[in-house]
Amino acid sequence: MAITRLPGAARRRVAVLPWLAAFAGLAAILPLAGVVAAALFGETADIALRDIFRYAATSAWLALLVGLATAFLGSLAAWLVVMHRFPGRDLFAWALALPLAVPAFALAYAYADLFDVAGPLRMWLRAGPGFDLPFGMRGLGGAVFVLSCAFYPYVYLAMRAAFLNQSVNVLEAAKMLGCDGWRALYHVALPMARPALAAGVALAVMETLADYGAVQFLSVQTLTTGVVRAWSVYGSTVSAARFALPLLAVAALLLWIERRGRKGRTHEAGNARWRAVQVKPLAGARGLAATGFCLLLLVAGLLLPVGWLLVTGLNTSPDWPRLLLAASHSLGLGIAGALVTVALATMLALGTRRLPMAARIASLGYATPGAVMAIGLLASAGIVWNLLPGSGYVIGIMLLVYAYAARLMAAALEPIDAGLTRVTPSMLHAARMLGRTETGGALAVELPVARGAMFTAGLIVFIDVLKELPATLILRPFNFDTLAVSANNYALDERLEQAGAPSILIILLALPAVIWLTRKIALSRPGS
């Protein structure tokens, strides 16, 4: 028991949590420090200022439009599903999150191919009905569409949880004052769910900024194009790293906005009486419209692209033993990555409760473009490679898992941090008065309370690792392919038919995790 210990020993134990947090934070930030260091020294590439502005403008438009689209689609879908009854609602409640299982690059492959001017669909349209679609998927508009399909589930999940947990009393009060239906959404529910909206949109926008596979395939030139161009053509990692600095600044800004958004959440606290949210039936045309909207989202985000990948892959004969081996690698990395990332994120969240911004800085890796992160990761990996010459397989895997933790810290930190907010200061004070140290209190009180959130975080990281590409490509050991690597190899060699099988295997592996995730949210309303 802690009370029987010497005061000195107790004092030493008090310091454990901040040290653990500092360790986790440093681990996450090392690659980013590598990026900044790389930006400072060496020769720069001769990239025209005009091009840099064009890339930056494209990145900004992309982030803005995807942010708006995901905010609208995700919030509307969550509002319909939580507050209304219409045909198919129970199915959509969990199915609408399924596109989370689909990598953005797989969506891009499918849509670019399906809507290509020389693709089968438009060839058939021109020959048969005699008209042509006035648009293709390669371009800014297509990229906004594809990335919105890929990332709206982040907003949907966050908003669904927020609507499920909202106070019925406030909604009833609003109703009595004549504010009902859509007006209640706009004037009451949305403002109260603002922290969730900010968190969901921040994740979607950060994913957008970090994406390379999808935008590159859709011929949209963003700042990450500049990174790759500086690196590949001019051989200048310095310039590549400099391209990353504005992106890091934007990511930091987003995280700050997200924190600010949370400050207004006090009105949610202190509702002891939980009653079921009143569900409003939507009859007739309005019900059909709701069903149609949800179905459209599901078709666009999952059924159409996956169906197309299946169709195009039909007459290929995949090398199943190799694919299954790659699948086992993906699965193993996903589980290891989830456990390590959640452990580090938990240390960080526990140790920095009084310094929330410090923890946020450690999660910047999430918004850093893959190619840039690769520069930073190579810098940190280089230390290991030079300390342990001939370092083999196990070290290689550990480096990779570490890279996932550094890159995906934000995805784990957000839910864990949110889970920890349920621990009130008085609970911790009680633990301290009963003789627990700060660390002991964390183990006895905070961890059990945040257990569900840690599991959620693990699922999110697992799904993200399955889809992760740049770090895996650059750090993996010999003879080690994952499904994402395999899909990427085929796509780069312009063999889209063969890219379908590994892409679909990724989706199959991720689906159970996504379903689990949505079930957890459905059960999240206290008292239900």
Added chain:
Amino acid sequence: MSIRFAVSALLGAVLLAGCSERNGETAAPEVNLYSARRYDSDLPLYERFTQETGIKINRIEGNADQLIARMKSEGANSPADLFITADAGALWRAQQAGLLQPVQSETLDARIPANLRDPDGHFYGYMRRARVVAYDSSKVRPEGIDDYAKLAGPRFKGKLCVRSSDSIYNLSLVGAIIEAEGPEKAGAWVRGIVANMARPPEGGDRDQIRAVGAGVCEISLTNSYYYIRMANGDNAGDRKVTEHVKLGFPSLTGQGAHINISGGGVAANAPNRENAVRLLEFFASAEAQRHIAANNNEFPASPDVAPPAPVDAYADFTPNPMAVSAFAARQPEAQSLMSEAGWR
């Protein structure tokens, strides 16, 4: 969640990730291959090498410049033995970074023509790929595209499809034009190409050929093997496209079509140097060249290796004798010219 569960799950996951391999503490001979050639069709070749020599091939595949960056980070401890890629520019950059060592091999010198290798033996090109033109044979005569200069002329205003300037193959082509004709004429050519574009650059080479087939444009720039693969592949739609879209070989300053290489160089700190040289010699063997030609549809580098089907039907063209190291060095210059002209 108990800590014990987490730890055992973690161990299990690492085991799962690494189940099938890596118990090789035995001193079995091996060679570590860093490959930017990620073609399934190369795999049987690797197996064949292991059968013949008993040397196991460990590979890491990836983007050429990321592999270069990885070798730089690994420094003197890099396990890399042989670096292979599908563009002369990447080999040149690896050489410039001091990552390759010169190799003196009579076998390689005999098999690889002088213009397809580095004069000091830092790298050797064992396959050739031509960057040429796919054209709509119902609208364009072969004489209309027999010179790269004609592609930039007013005849093809709004009729040309090409991918973006990020493509290393486009960069190498423009680099070759700079080398042959100087930056000013090359700049004018690039501006002519931009003026002729039927649409902003999008997609890969195969998409350009399909666009010609769909009537979006009349000509497109493409690597030879994409076309040959479409003409002989499983996709019926692609085969149909190649019935009226044909492959033409323009000439650069009257000396033949622009040639790039697939090639390799031995890493500067290769722990298995001998095996690396053996593997490179194996890639340059007639057997390997024929295998790659038949399966990935590139052209053999050795003049005395007869191209097998299906590339034999396209092999009757004049290759430009320009040294690959000459245009490889001009890629950055080419990129600047192209972005100045608005070639995205």
